[in-house]
Amino acid sequence: MTAAKTAQEQDLTGRVALVTGASRGIGKAIATELLARGARVTITARKPEPLAEAARQLGEATGNGTDRVLAIAGNAGDADSRRDSVDKTIEVFGSLDILINNTGINPVYGSLMDADLDGVKKTFDTNVVATLGYIQEAYRAWMGAHGGAVVNVASVAGLRSTGVIAAYGASKAALIRLTEELAWQLGPSIRVNAVAPGVVKTKFAEALVAGGEEQAAAAYPMKRLGSPEDVASLVGFLVSDASSWITGETVRVDGGLLATGGL
Numbered sequence: 001m002t003a004a005k006t007a008q009e010q011d012l013t014g015r016v017a018l019v020t021g022a023s024r025g026i027g028k029a030i031a032t033e034l035l036a037r038g039a040r041v042t043i044t045a046r047k048p049e050p051l052a053e054a055a056r057q058l059g060e061a062t063g064n065g066t067d068r069v070l071a072i073a074g075n076a077g078d079a080d081s082r083r084d085s086v087d088k089t090i091e092v093f094g095s096l097d098i099l100i101n102n103t104g105i106n107p108v109y110g111s112l113m114d115a116d117l118d119g120v121k122k123t124f125d126t127n128v129v130a131t132l133g134y135i136q137e138a139y140r141a142w143m144g145a146h147g148g149a150v151v152n153v154a155s156v157a158g159l160r161s162t163g164v165i166a167a168y169g170a171s172k173a174a175l176i177r178l179t180e181e182l183a184w185q186l187g188p189s190i191r192v193n194a195v196a197p198g199v200v201k202t203k204f205a206e207a208l209v210a211g212g213e214e215q216a217a218a219a220y221p222m223k224r225l226g227s228p229e230d231v232a233s234l235v236g237f238l239v240s241d242a243s244s245w246i247t248g249e250t251v252r253v254d255g256g257l258l259a260t261g262g263l
Contacts, residue, residue: 009242013038016093017239018085020076020134021103023050025202026153029228030100031058031069033236039098040068042089044081048073076103076130077122086137096142098239101131102153108167120167127171132178139186147189149239152179153231154194156254160263172196176250183248191247193238198254200226221256 017034021027022043031041035058043058045051055071062068070092074081089096105126108119131152138148157165158172179194186192199216217224234253237243252258 006242009244010237010240011038012098012236012240015039015097016042016089016095017098017100018042018044018089018096018134018138019100019102020044020085022100023047023054026197026200026228026231027100027102028054028058029232030102030235032061033229033232034098034100034239035062035068037236037240040070040093042070042072042085042093044072044074044076044085045103046073046075076134077126079133082130082133082137086134086141090142095146096138097146097148099134099138099143099148099150100153100235100239101134101150103127103130104153104155104168104172106165106168109164110166111163112166115167123167124171124174127168128174128178131175135182135192139190143186143190148191150182150190150192151235151238152192152194153235154179154196154250156196156198156252156258156263159196159250159252160258162263179250180248187247191238191243193243193247194250195231195234195238196250196252196254197231198226198252198257200228200231202228219257219260219262220254221259224255226253226255 017039019027019031022031023045031043034041051071051073055069058069072085072088074085105123108115108123135150152175154175155172157169158176162169176194179192183192231253
């Protein structure tokens with residue numbers, strides 16, 4: 001394979017992506033990666049002000065203002081918000097070829113025997129049910145007739161028990177199974193994959209590194225925590241033609257953590 005062909009396969013020019021939970025952290029890094037590969041990108045998040053600022057920064061980074069970036073505020077857990085973001089993306093950009101389900105919450109810590117069940121329900125509703133809802137909307141509005149690529153952002157906590165973020169891990173395990181099921185049901189025109197990050201340096205993960213970054217990183221063979229860009233580059237590959245025979249996979253991006261047998 002020539003370098004030119006490899007570059008062409010990873011180019012996303014002409015494609016349209018929707019990234020949820022994209023006002024900061026991993027979601028924003030994924031939007032940046034997809035824009036760098038030539039896509040037009042809709043970003044969503046619950047809070048309008050941070051989302052608008054993220055869109056401004058992404059527009060500046062592309063050098064095209066906001067011509068290739070659309071910001072739509074909304075709650076991923078709300079069916080009307082999901083439908084609105086999908087419909088507006090297609091209305092403005094003309095298609096919806098890539099869907100990145102990045103929105104996730106973790107309000108429940110500690111033993112499941114002490115867990116607030118309303119918090120557990122909210123975790124599953126946001127991390128699993130809303131993801132399926134977004135995929136349904138994308139399928140009905142565009143991908144069912146035209147195909148596309150979906151990536152769900154899971155977690156290594158969905159692959160191995162933690163004891164600390166058990167409800168979150170269980171929801172991500174469900175998301176991994178959902179990814180496999182949908183890959184089977186939606187192929188061959190729609191590919192569905194997931195990524196499973198370890199601890200990534202984001203605001204979302206601050207509680208997991210309360211003892212200090214150096215201490216947390218010591219458990220990783222790579223001796224550092226992940227960056228949002230580590231995850232974003234993998235997602236960019238998975239939605240490109242370079243991964244055209246990959247579907248139903250959950251790819252770890254964890255600095256080798258699970259290879260140690262621990263978590």
